[in-house]
Amino acid sequence: MLLVMEGTNCEDEAFRSFSESGFDPKKVHVNELDHTALEDFDAVYLPGGFSAGDYVRAGSLFASRLMASKSAELARFIDEGKPVIGVCNGFQILAESGLIPDVSHHGKREVALASNISNRFECRLIYIRNVGRNRMLSEVAMDPTPVPVAHGEGRVVFSDKSIIEEMKQRGQILFAYSDPDGNTAGYPWNPNGSEENIAGMTNEEGNVIGLMPHPERLYYGYQLPYKLRSGKPTIGKQFFGAVHKYVMKVTA
Amino acid sequence: MGKIKVEVSYLPGVEDPEAITLTKNLRVLGYKTVKSVKISKVYEFDLAGKEGREQVHEIAKKLLCNEVIQDFHVKE
Numbered sequence: 126m127l128l129v130m131e132g133t134n135c136e137d138e139a140f141r142s143f144s145e146s147g148f149d150p151k152k153v154h155v156n157e158l159d160h161t162a163l164e165d166f167d168a169v170y171l172p173g174g175f176s177a178g179d180y181v182r183a184g185s186l187f188a189s190r191l192m193a194s195k196s197a198e199l200a201r202f203i204d205e206g207k208p209v210i211g212v213c214n215g216f217q218i219l220a221e222s223g224l225i226p227d228v229s230h231h232g233k234r235e236v237a238l239a240s241n242i243s244n245r246f247e248c249r250l251i252y253i254r255n256v257g258r259n260r261m262l263s264e265v266a267m268d269p270t271p272v273p274v275a276h277g278e279g280r281v282v283f284s285d286k287s288i289i290e291e292m293k294q295r296g297q298i299l300f301a302y303s304d305p306d307g308n309t310a311g312y313p314w315n316p317n318g319s320e321e322n323i324a325g326m327t328n329e330e331g332n333v334i335g336l337m338p339h340p341e342r343l344y345y346g347y348q349l350p351y352k353l354r355s356g357k358p359t360i361g362k363q364f365f366g367a368v369h370k371y372v373m374k375v376t377a
Numbered sequence: 378m379g380k381i382k383v384e385v386s387y388l389p390g391v392e393d394p395e396a397i398t399l400t401k402n403l404r405v406l407g408y409k410t411v412k413s414v415k416i417s418k419v420y421e422f423d424l425a426g427k428e429g430r431e432q433v434h435e436i437a438k439k440l441l442c443n444e445v446i447q448d449f450h451v452k453e
Contacts, residue, residue, distance in 0.1 A: 182443055189440050221443065237445035244394035282391070284445040 126166040130155040130187055133174035133214065138341040143170070145344060146365035148372075155187065158194040167372045168208045169199070171215030173275070173339060183238060183278045184217030192222050199224070200232075206375050208261060208368055209333045213276055216325070216335035225335045227328045228291045235288050236326075238337075239280045242318025248275040250350070251316055253324045253338055253360075254303045258296030259331045261371040265363045266300060269307045271353055272338040272360040279317035279337040281326075289321060300325035300336055340364035379424055382452040383437045386417030391446045 127143070129136050129152050136152055143150040148168075153161050163169065177186035191199070203209055203224070211219040216238065219225040223232040241247055252269040255262065266272075283289055292298050301322040302315040309315075309322045317337070325336030344361030346354055358366070387393050396414045403411045420441060422433050434451060442449040 181441060185440055185443070234443055234445055237443050239391065239446055240394050242392065242394060244398050282446055 132176045135173035142341045142365045146369045171211035173213030188221035211335045219335040246277040247316040253300040256301045257299035273342045281319040281323040383420045
């Protein structure tokens with residue numbers, strides 16, 4: 126399920142990436158949620174964009190609508206091990222909903238996506254590498270991998286420093302920004318000033334995944350700049366392919 | 378009936394790049410006495426009944442403010 130509302134704008138690329146990876150995706154508008162059963166779907170995907178104009182805070186209105194309608198159903202869906210993935214604005218929605226990182230298991234907001242430290246909308250190619258222990262995405266971005274970012278509010282900030290330590294121990298920090306050689310580095314490689322260079326994270330079970338970079342915007346090799354075309358699978362192919370493989374296993 | 382305001386601002390210690398940029402530029406413009414600027418957002422609610430006040434608190438806590446980085450004050 127690709128969940129959309131007014132202002133989301135990455136659902137078409139995501140739809141294509143899911144289709145190409147073997148899924149039969151369906152777009153569902155947030156207004157239709159009350160008449161839609163989550164159990165009919167294998168995965169929930171929250172796309173990027175500027176949902177509800179990003180008014181109040183990025184993703185906060187979408188998060189309120191989602192949780193008002195589907196909080197209990199979504200909790201069951203997550204307990205069953207099905208993936209809930211948020212990219213960019215989708216990550217902001219997951220953070221605002223308290224679904225991620227959910228270290229306390231109380232659905233509390235523990236992380237915020239604050240304004241980029243550069244005070245700019247950062248829209249360009251960066252590198253990420255896998256630093257987590259996620260069973261779904263264990264083979265994604267094992268080497269520093271180029272991926273586009275496009276956000277103004279992507280700086281990961283925690284309510285409490287102890288949350289970072291808990292997340293590290295549990296392998297919940299999934300992707301980190303790096304330079305092309307895999308070294309963690311400051312701006313511009315880390316485009317927003319995130320603590321610990323965090324680009325993506327998961328819940329403890331690893332099936333709720335939030336990331337700021339856009340794998341759906343780089344599915345085909347020709348979407349890379351000429352100099353970076355190595356013949357290796359793109360981040361989009363790796364990411365959505367891994368999600369499909371995982372879903373096949375979970376729903377088998 | 379009545380109006381009620383909610384002011385949402387960043388918690389102390391949370392970096393606000395907008396405020397930093399504004400401060401920096403004010404200094405460049407010659408306003409050397411400006412040490413720092415704090416920016417907050419004010420929501421004004423027009424309420425139909427007294428019970429609305431409790432709802433405004435709930436709205437502020439659940440939606441307007443992310444307590445990881447922000448704080449709010451209700452002004453009646």
